[in-house]
Amino acid sequence: MTKTSGMPSGVDVKGFKLPIVGLGTWALRDVVRVVGEAIRVGYRHIDTAQMYGNEAEVGEAVRASGLRSEIVVTTKLQPTNLAPREVERTGKESLRKLGLDAIDLLLIHWPNPGVPLADTLGAMAKLKQEGVTRAIGVSNFTVALIEEAVRVSPAPIVCNQVECHPFLNQDKVIAACRKHGMAVVAYSPVARGEASGNKVLERIGAKYGKTGPQVSLRYLVQQGIVVIPRTNKLPRLKENFALFDFELSDAEMREIHALSSRDGRIVDWSWSPNWD
Ligand SMILES: NC(=O)c1ccc[n+]([C@@H]2O[C@H](COP(=O)([O-])OP(=O)(O)OC[C@H]3O[C@@H](n4cnc5c(N)ncnc54)[C@H](OP(=O)(O)O)[C@@H]3O)[C@@H](O)[C@H]2O)c1
Numbered sequence: 001m002t003k004t005s006g007m008p009s010g011v012d013v014k015g016f017k018l019p020i021v022g023l024g025t026w027a028l029r030d031v032v033r034v035v036g037e038a039i040r041v042g043y044r045h046i047d048t049a050q051m052y053g054n055e056a057e058v059g060e061a062v063r064a065s066g067l068r069s070e071i072v073v074t075t076k077l078q079p080t081n082l083a084p085r086e087v088e089r090t091g092k093e094s095l096r097k098l099g100l101d102a103i104d105l106l107l108i109h110w111p112n113p114g115v116p117l118a119d120t121l122g123a124m125a126k127l128k129q130e131g132v133t134r135a136i137g138v139s140n141f142t143v144a145l146i147e148e149a150v151r152v153s154p155a156p157i158v159c160n161q162v163e164c165h166p167f168l169n170q171d172k173v174i175a176a177c178r179k180h181g182m183a184v185v186a187y188s189p190v191a192r193g194e195a196s197g198n199k200v201l202e203r204i205g206a207k208y209g210k211t212g213p214q215v216s217l218r219y220l221v222q223q224g225i226v227v228i229p230r231t232n233k234l235p236r237l238k239e240n241f242a243l244f245d246f247e248l249s250d251a252e253m254r255e256i257h258a259l260s261s262r263d264g265r266i267v268d269w270s271w272s273p274n275w276d
Contacts, residue, residue, distance in 0.1 A: 010045075011183045011226060013158040016135045018105070018183055019045035019072055020221050021241055024230030026052050034232055035061035039071065041237050047161075047187075047228040049076035049109055050094055059098035073098060074161075074185075076109035076139060077124075079271060083115050087123035095132050106133035107161060110140045111273050117145070118152035125155035137161070139187075142273050143176040150180050161185035164225060166201065166216050166256045167194065167264035172276040174225070186220050188266055189227040190240070200259060208246040211239060218243045219256045 010019040022045030023038040025031060031054045035046055039061065048058045055075055062071050075098065081090040095103050106124060124136040138149055139161035149157055160177050164170050164186030177184045190213040195201055201212035210218070213229070220227050221243055229240040248256070265275065
């Protein structure tokens, strides 16, 4: 990471720059308006997915901003689209829906054990070569899957997007990402709102005039972890972006880490991999 205080910065992964604060858009309502407002607030990183059904709206807002070249747009291949032919077809379809010059970052949304990883990553690397996407990455990958992906991918894997917040211990997967020089992108970074009202986070935040969710987000960015909180509310868009005028002490970082456990996971599905 280049900077943790002052103006928002980003992580540079193998030459690909990922702004450290992004906007999540899963289940976001009124997408064009909210993404537009987020860009006006200063967000330069928008997270969408084929599964969210809102790529067209995200693209519309990015184009309308007039700031396209500054913004990183991530989208994700849904697990049923990981066979090479589907990667190619639906990757191009995502780009068409976004209506942009290229996807910036294309991820495997969830691993699919029914499709060889080498085939999927090979097809994604081809899309990168063709300019459909600028970079590729993964999401919901475990340590074992990261190791396999790094071994078989023809193109660099710039990130692993995983659930990450103070209540879930992700030490193992974070260490594996660091080992391979990949960014960690934290989804559900305010624990779907649970960071609000948490006594420890609120007490620490009060010292800096910050809220529990801001402490949760600062805890992550201070470790160089990219965050993509989602909110429909303009005041919270600003709140979730105001992370660069305070710094948590080492003791506070340790106290927040102590809130985490292996069973603090919120997002878990029948198709989830065997978590670390
Ligand atoms: N790769 C994956 O499998 C995966 C899985 C899940 C999510 N994601 C991505 O990560 C993004 C974020 O994760 P998420 O949506 O699961 O959870 P989140 O960002 O941790 O939480 C969103 C919820 O918290 C509330 N909230 C946001 N900021 C707040 C604040 N400052 N104070 C109090 N409440 C606040 C929002 O409500 P209001 O709208 O009412 O503010 C919303 O209900 C998603 O939108 C999606 O882009 C990816």
